[in-house]
Amino acid sequence: MKKRADLSSSKGQSGFTLIELSVVLAIMTLMAMFSVPKFMESINEKRTGLTIQETQAVLDAARTYRMKNGAWPGDSTCSNAKSVLEGTTPPMLSGVSNKNKFNAPISTQCTTYTFSITQNIIQDWDGDVANGLPSTTITDTANHTIKTTIGVSGTEPALSSKLSRVSTGNAEDNRMRATLYMGGQTIAEGGDIQLATANPTITAQNGSLNLASATNDVSIAPGNILTVDNIKLRTRNNALLSDLLPNYVQKGTYLVRHGWGVIKPTCSNGGVPKASLRPGMMSGGYDPGVTGSGIFGFVYRLIDNGSMWIVQTDIWGTAEERNKLDSLVDVYCYYP
Template sequence: MKKQYGFTLLELAVVLAILALMAIASTPKYIEEIQERRAAIAIQETQMILDAARVYRVKNSGVWPGAAAGNCLSAISVMKEMSPPLLLGDLQTNKFGNSVATSCTADTFSIDQAIVKDWDGYVMNGLPATTLVSASTYRIRTTIGSPGSEPALYNKLSRNAEANAELNRMRTNLLMSNFNITEINNLSAVAIDATGAVTAQSVTARADASVGGSLWVTGNQSVNGSSQVTGNELISGSSQIGGNQAVYGDSQVSGTHTVLGSSKVSGDQLVGGELQLGKVVSSGAACKTPGALARLSSGSPMYCMNGAWTAMGGISEPTRVSGNALGAWKLCTLNYGSGNSKSLTYSNGQWYYSGSGTQVVYCYQ
């Protein structure tokens, strides 16, 4: 009789039944482990979005991500598109396959997402400030407020260049307790009030400059407005004043001194080089300021006397005049033309002409 090897059908059926019972018992646990992993990741990703929203608000003057477009609906996309990005990966859908929605008010930021049955409570317990919005759809909402450190961050002055310029801007007076400020490249100010000495290689004032003491400039000086110095002024370079200049002490400029307005010096003024007169006038032309200096186009100096430009150190060039009362001149000459009985007379500082025929009279200042 031959021996039989293997299992009988009855034995095999028993084994399969046992395996089926084991599979039925273990499947729920496997599913539970998968759901637990999904819930843990959902908690972590939600916390990532909230942390990134806080960072964004700090960097952007208290504005939530996506608030500019309205209600922060695009917050996740906005933070992913930053450079460098605050978020990476697909965070707009959670691990349960449901969408993640963001919203905000002026002071709060919220995340809404649907979980699955029996696991909404698990996720809610892992996220602070989370509430159940819809029990039928297992939808939960996590909400945070503005960061508690936000007021302190707004009041700090950053030592580095920030994207938010307000973090580098003073909104009050800077008190240094008599300490120094050094390593300044360019200084731009509306007004500078210095009680002591001011030393600079180059000084440019786009408005008025007023110095209560002495002014020493080792380089060039350029003032677009007016300049007023109540003490002495010493400039080793060039000086250019766009408006008026008033110096109540001594003024010494080693280079070129240019004043586009008027210059007033109460003390003595010493010119070591040439004094050039830029105003060109005509001899005998009217003038307003007695003693004012100018020159002819030929270069001869002129001064204002008796309301007319007059040559210095002599008489002016001849001016032909007509009429009977010729005015106040130094000298008048009569050149005979046609006709007779012509004469010139001088009385009380005035010249007079009388006669008939052609009048040819030249007068000089």
């Protein structure tokens, strides 16, 4: 009976002994030692792959922006390139955080011909990321910093010597640096022509130069002077304007009397001031039987007095009658 009681007591107190528990803990520790590094390695491999993909996405977007606009995105150093790429319509870049998968900031830089992304990785994994990105170097081994750099498109230097048919944002891409030869072809659908050279020349190397418009109106802008040697008028049987115009230009006609002055006109471009006196006639005529009656004047002339002409009139009659005699002076500019 005593033996049965002992057996019953031992069954109620069954479990792990200290030795057995120590063995189990040791086994679990060994399992953790082998599994945790593998687990972390798997996580970092995923981080590495995603970091490479996102870095490449930023580089591709920057390259696309350069091809479209002729310049790298952002300010002069491209420090805000990422926000600029995200702000285009449609966005050239989306879904990329400001930090990489290793929780380090992504910074962008550029020069005239290069665009770069700098970012920190973690120990032992900077080389893996660098190996997954072309043109990438480890620039700071202590902080595990890598830098990825791309240049301008391979065709861009070659195209810099050619004109672009669309606006690229760089005026030099649309600027002609040599004589433009059209080979006899027509220039169509043109807009305004703005000539920057002083005193430019438009020449028809063969035949005549014709100007025409849809409204049958060719105008010179207000305030401009048209200088020509001659003008041919179709409405006058192709007569030259110079043959239809006198070589003098009348500047005015003045009513004058004896002793009055007429100011000479100002004549431009070689014109010579001229004047013509048209004598007047006294009313009443001449009556030989009446003392002091007047007749036509026998002297009518203009005396050159420098800046003006002085009218001189002599008549048969009194001075009072002479001073009331009206005459006309026509003033001209004469062009020999």
